[in-house]
Amino acid sequence: MTDLLQLPDLAPVVAEQPDPLLFATVSGAHLYGFPSRDSDVDLRGVHLLPVDALIGLREPEETRSETWDRDGVEMDLVTHDLRKFVRLMLRRNGYVLEQLLSPLVVHTTALHAELAALAPDVVTTHHAHHYRGFACTQWRLFEKNAELKPLLYTFRTLLTGIHLMRSGEVVAHLPTLLDTVGEAPAYLPELIAAKAEAEHGPATGVDPARLAEDVEVLHGALDAAQRASRLPDSPSGAHDALHALVVRARLHGPQG
Template sequence: MDEAVVARIEARLADISRDHRVAIPLAIESGSRAWGFPSPDSDYDCRFVFVRPVEHYLSLWQRRDVIETPMDGILDVNGWDLGKALKLLLKGNAVIIEWLNSSIAYGVDPDFRKEFLDLAHQVVDRRLVARHYLHLGERQRRVYFGDDNIVALKKVFYALRPAAALRWLRHHSDASVAPMHFPTLLKGCEAPAAIVAIIEELMARKAVTRELGSGPLPEPVLAFIDTEFEESRKAFPQKPQVINPDFRARAEAFFQAMIRRLSF
């Protein structure tokens, strides 16, 4: 983490808080640096959750539920309103769960993060989380190496991470939240040793080179990805999305409590 870049991120967050009159109780790194497989030239992907003043939520003219800032070189800073984050959580979107678990923080209210993470464990539907990772992984597989020929090797991780998360969920039937940190995830999902060796070699190369380059996708890795997607389609079948009324009520109570506590 470049201290000068971190300082720029912190300054931008301060500007956002002032200009938009929002509290930012969670601001973290969400990209490859937080996932544990950065390159020397990886972007800084700061993501944050914000809370607007109470009167904004009571207005006839609702504000946007996102705050976006221009991409500036390797700096990418964008955030979600707390309400948007909660709605997506109830739908099984794993992004906010990953934000809450990120080990790289630019600014975090520890009580907010703990209470939000506790809520996530209570209300998230593991089947919906699995379907999120399955749709994400299949899309990445299709976009970045659908023809199985020469591929940009760093793109392999975009499908590998969802595949490993799905395997982790299948191997931990009592859990709903997979680790965000990819090396931890890989260890916890008990991937075959041959696959782990190939992945670790790719990660080591990615850590020291700006461009991992292109080449044939290692066949064992491709087989691992496709097998995990196939097994997960069976283990987590598509069903009508019905949100538990109790979960909705808990999320609503959390939302109202945080608005009262954090609005200014």
């Protein structure tokens, strides 16, 4: 797992935000376990809008996004207001769960811990659709440009989905998934090592026909894992608890 000590000082980023952040974590290639020397830093989190931003005539900034350069490193920050983030949690969105549960924590609060504790209650068998769809998108991109990055994203998302269906645990770190999902191709560590050298480069050393076959095998494994999964079909009672958390945060601030 990427060490935060290897990244630029991210505390000033948190302090510069116009509204309090409930959490900020590192996502993207650093979280997935295959950052390159020139990878940007993907920061994701939740901000808390004040009540007056929600009850007036102006549209609230439910999502904020900005990109900038800090000490030669490209930074990308995307945050959602708490209510929008929680709604995304309830829509079988794997991205937000990965961001919420990322071990690469830049900023945290008690409400972050509460959200993370509720995350298992929103995971359903339908989260397999998220990972299946993302893998298909990345595979089409790989077929178009033959770059290593979308290929690794394809394998990462499929393995994350398989592991989630089997265990109920959100794991986005590809090197860890290699040890937990038996169907993971043996050549993936070599591809991860190649990705470390450059963010944008061709996938070499593996026959394209074998890649296509292995991706198809993982799609089959994801389908089978979803059918056999003991996860529920809908969030198990998390809606009321999340609603109460949003109301409490809005009334009492980021410390809840």
